[in-house]
Amino acid sequence: MKREFIIAGNWKMNKTVEESIDFVKELDNKIEVNDRVKVLIFPPFTSIYSIRNLSDKIKIGSQNLFYEEKGAYTGEISPLMLKNLVDYVLIGHSERRGIFKELDSDINKKIKTALKYKFNPVLCIGETLEQRKEGETFERIKKQIDEDLKGLKEQEIKSIIIAYEPIWAIGTGETATPAQAQEVHGFIRELLNEKVENPEDIFILYGGSVKPENSFDLLSQKDINGALIGGASLKIDSFSAIIEISCKIAK
């Protein structure tokens, strides 16, 4: 089976403009990519403009996007402001859901807005530790997929990238085992199969304490099409090592 990957770094609230510029220049020098591996960075909003054209190998995305174009929405970011600056937008990250109380209904509106403005949405879903312990993982994932993708046409769903990020594995150093991740990725693929033809074309990324040491085993799973990386994407050595590993598996 053809293997292609998206290796994405979510910088969260890290790096000044200067640090972002230095990082992208250094990463560009260091990595070799092929057409089966796409490298993406989600920097803070303040860095997007300065780094967007620094590298042909690295695509830039936004960590969020609001569903209105303009108005009295202090602290939010409009699709019009991001247009022509980024190709990708992260939607529904667990930190947006948890800390900033975003609901599936908000996330659904954001996805629709992203599609309207021709961005590639990266939809994040995942269960909490409590839900996993209670055996509610699949139920939770299904609810998020159904509610977040509600009302979308088949072609629209096909253009979405999904990121499965178990909340208990984010920033904790505790990664889902490759088998645990594959199990949920396989389940997501089955859910997508009910909504689209050829769900194998949809990229499903894994996120949660991905590092060079565990990336080979994770990326070798058949339904894992890439990684969404937090901590390890902040350092050139670890991020470039994961990119290198993905290039070796891609074929």
Ligand code: 13P
């Ligand atoms: P960590 O890789 O730091 O666990 O973060 C994962 C994440 O939240 C990426 O969006």
